[in-house]
Amino acid sequence: MRLVGAAEMRAIDRAAIDGLGIPSLELMERAGRAAADAARGLAGPGGRFAVVCGGGNNGGDGWVVARLLVGAGRAVRVVSLVDAARLSPDARAERARAEAAGVAAEAADAPLEAGPGDVVVDAIFGTGLSRAPEGAFAAAISRIEAARRAGARVLAVDVPSGLSADTGQPLGEACVRADRTVTFAFQKRGLVLHPGPAHAGEVTVADIGIPPEAAAQVPAEAELLVEDEARALVPPRDPEAHKGEAGRVLVIAGSPGKTGAAHLALTGALRGGAGLVTLAARAEVLPLALAGRPEAMSAALPGAGPLAAADLGPLLEAAAAADALVIGPGIPRGDGTGALLLELLSRAGLPAVLDADALNAVAGQAERLAATGVPLLLTPHPGEMARLCGLSTAEVQRDRLGLAARQASAWAATVVLKGARTVVADPSGPPAVIPTGNPGMATGGTGDVLAGLCGALLAGGLAPGAAGRAGAWVHGRAGDLVARRLGERGLLAGDLGAAIGEVWAEWRR
């Protein structure tokens, strides 16, 4: 599903209005009608409405809402934050129509006097917000919040005022918290990237009649991976498949004290549907890593300590019988590990997932990833991404979508940037936001399961972009199923294995 930002949405509007001659007031009428319907749905019996209008087209939508509600015989007040003379042309036209229908504007500082059963409609700023709201705008946002605390429901028109439609971050202190948001034409990035969802409440996307030809003229910058799209990435199993054809995964993982990381990666690969899964690790690691996982096979790596040049031969031998590699969860890492892994990738010539300590091992030389020439899927959490890019974690989190897309292109790899709203970006094309998952998954080992799951999908023949998207979607959904039964607090990485199977069962895969 297309996920637009503010500039992209404006470009689509322009393509419809200037390019195809759709009257802008027609779009505004449809936008206002969708918002008015939503406002009615939020109101209690006999509830009153207060519409707070800004000076741009978001305010124009608000005037349409007020006129339609008055026309439906409801009690409506409008608080206008901008003088009529300074409204956008379309907002001025809609204000005039509303006033002709008997709606009167009240002063910017008029109290909202809304309580239980009542609805406040936030039509202050939409995609045109360009800086932090201050003065009368900030004061109006505070009054909306006070009304919500007093029991009124809040409907945001298009985007909660104060929230960036691009990043999901409030631009300043004042930012509306809505019970519902009706957004127009396309889902907005800021409504799905955190903390946007907490401000937006329940989001619905209203069709306002922008022709698909107009939208097609503007390149898509991002997408939201919805369930049907995720499911379509994973083909049903071939009825005649035997285990050698279902995908063979070599997992390189585990060290003393981190045997569980290997165990969980194996679990992810097995539940991900791989036909054969083998663990390559130091001999001392194998008994614990394989305990309770009789489906997995093993290849003991001679020697001891960090993975280094001497391990290349045994690893290549094990890789000869694999279709994909999963490298990293809990590997023993030393100075030579990064060089060994880059060499292994090139020489094995297999698609590979790099996770955790494999990412840390290549951190100083990430620019060499592209030269390996193999299909790569990197699964960093924000801290690992920061080390790979030489940034702080805060810098990574500021623009997750943009950074993942730039780095995917630089490394010629698919990047799965984990965290609240995992992002999957390919070397080219729009990155995807994954809507599944919950805060309970911020617990040790969940990433190891994801790495294994993605490895199984790669081994089954999916390209890294498809494996990363489907893997992250299914992993998040599995986490949501576990959280429903055991709570977010009770969720363990080990629970995800069986729950991945439940997602496959839902999908008949």
Ligand SMILES: NC(=O)C1=CN([C@@H]2O[C@H](COP(=O)(O)OP(=O)(O)OC[C@H]3O[C@@H](n4cnc5c(N)ncnc54)[C@H](O)[C@@H]3O)[C@@H](O)[C@H]2O)[C@H](O)CC1
């Ligand atoms: N998507 C569509 O097809 C349609 C969307 N519509 C609605 O129009 C808004 C976008 O309208 P726009 O006039 O571009 O911007 P805003 O109303 O969001 O902004 C208003 C105005 O305010 C100025 N401004 C920005 N930030 C601040 C600030 N912090 N303090 C003071 N003033 C600020 C800015 O310069 C603008 O002039 C979209 O969200 C939809 O709701 C239409 O209905 C048509 C169809």
Ligand SMILES: [K+]
């Ligand atoms: K708004």
